[in-house]
Amino acid sequence: MHQRYDQYTASEQAVWRRLYERQIAQLPGKASKAYLDGIATTGFVADHIPDFDREINPRLLALTGWQVVAVPGLIDNRTFFTLMANRQFPATTWLRRADQLDYLQEPDMFHDTFGHVPLLSNQAFCNFLASLSQLALDHIQSEEAIDMISRLYWYTVEFGLIQEPEGLRIYGGGILSSPGETTYSLYDPTPHRLPYEVSTLLMTPYIIDRYQDRYFVIRSYEELYHSVPAIARNLELLLTNSVHL
Numbered sequence: 001m002h003q004r005y006d007q008y009t010a011s012e013q014a015v016w017r018r019l020y021e022r023q024i025a026q027l028p029g030k031a032s033k034a035y036l037d038g039i040a041t042t043g044f045v046a047d048h049i050p051d052f053d054r055e056i057n058p059r060l061l062a063l064t065g066w067q068v069v070a071v072p073g074l075i076d077n078r079t080f081f082t083l084m085a086n087r088q089f090p091a092t093t094w095l096r097r098a099d100q101l102d103y104l105q106e107p108d109m110f111h112d113t114f115g116h117v118p119l120l121s122n123q124a125f126c127n128f129l130a131s132l133s134q135l136a137l138d139h140i141q142s143e144e145a146i147d148m149i150s151r152l153y154w155y156t157v158e159f160g161l162i163q164e165p166e167g168l169r170i171y172g173g174g175i176l177s178s179p180g181e182t183t184y185s186l187y188d189p190t191p192h193r194l195p196y197e198v199s200t201l202l203m204t205p206y207i208i209d210r211y212q213d214r215y216f217v218i219r220s221y222e223e224l225y226h227s228v229p230a231i232a233r234n235l236e237l238l239l240t241n242s243v244h245l
Contacts, residue, residue: 003052003070003093012095013048019101019110020046026182032162032171034125034221038118049095050113060117064126068117074106078140084133089120102179115173116157124221125171129157131228135235145239148202152231155201156224161185161193161217168193168217184211193217198230202238 024046027036041063043055050056057067069083071090083090091112119125132149139145158174168186175181185191192214194200201216218224 001070001072001093005049005051005054008049008095011098015095015098015101016049016110017046018098019096020044020114022101023114023177023179023182026179027170027176029166030170030182030186031176032119032169033164033166034122035118035171035176038121041121042118044114044118049109050117052091056113056117060120063121064123066120066126068113068120077136077146081133081136081140084129085137087126087130089116089129091117111173111177115177119171119173122221124225128221128225128228131225132231135228135232139235139239142239144242145235148235148238149231151204151206152198152201154206155204155216156196156218159185159206159212159215161215162221163217163219171218171221181211185215191215196223196227198227199234199238202231202234 024039042059044050052068052070060066060068064087066087066089068091069088070093071079071083073092073094075090080090089112092107092109094108095110096108120129132153136146136149139149154174156172158172160170160172161175162169162171170176170182170185175185188211191212194214194216196216196218204214207213
């Protein structure tokens with residue numbers, strides 16, 4: 001499918017502006033430097049919904065070889081990981097209503113694009129996404145394997161933190177698109193903030209209906225990318241042990 005840009009209404013453009021301005025004001029000093037740099041290099045602005053084909057994709061393709069592709073909503077695992085392994089990030093094209101600014105059960109375009117796309121300007125992060133997705137495709141017939149990979153994806157791509165020289169910062173799109181969790185993830189004393197450790201992440205269930213009770217902290221995007229062989233080894237070990245239980 002395609003993003004039908006000319007069909008966005010004035011009210012949808014106004015919702016984008018409200019979401020963008022509210023969230024971008026929070027992110028300096030909280031979001032990863034790579035993400036904030038990506039906001040500029042990918043061309044995100046407050047005054048209009050991003051146009052995938054005319055604005056975002058030409059910039060992404062030149063930076064990292066990625067592009068954003070429109071999808072109708074949640075898609076099946078095989079389609080999702082096939083797109084990502086081919087360096088195509090799936091994004092919905094519908095935007096929440098004005099009375100849904102704070103919470104949605106299903107990710108909309110603001111989450112998919114504002115939350116995730118700026119970091120697609122970082123090559124190491126992109127290499128991690130493509131490699132992890134290929135690993136998922138290699139195990140696509142195993143529900144247990146996909147569950148474990150989904151946990152790792154959740155605690156990195158969606159809800160990951162990174163330790164930068166200036167302090168703890170956010171890179172997970174699920175946090176970056178959430179006003180409440182942006183502050184909670186960094187400053188609230190409730191959640192545990194743990195070092196990134198592959199075997200732990202593969203076995204840690206995640207939360208979908210409230211803020212996370214733990215976050216995992218990477219030291220660099222290169223660490224993520226270089227951890228993919230360890231993910232593959234731990235996955236095979238866990239699957240083998242499961243078969244023998």
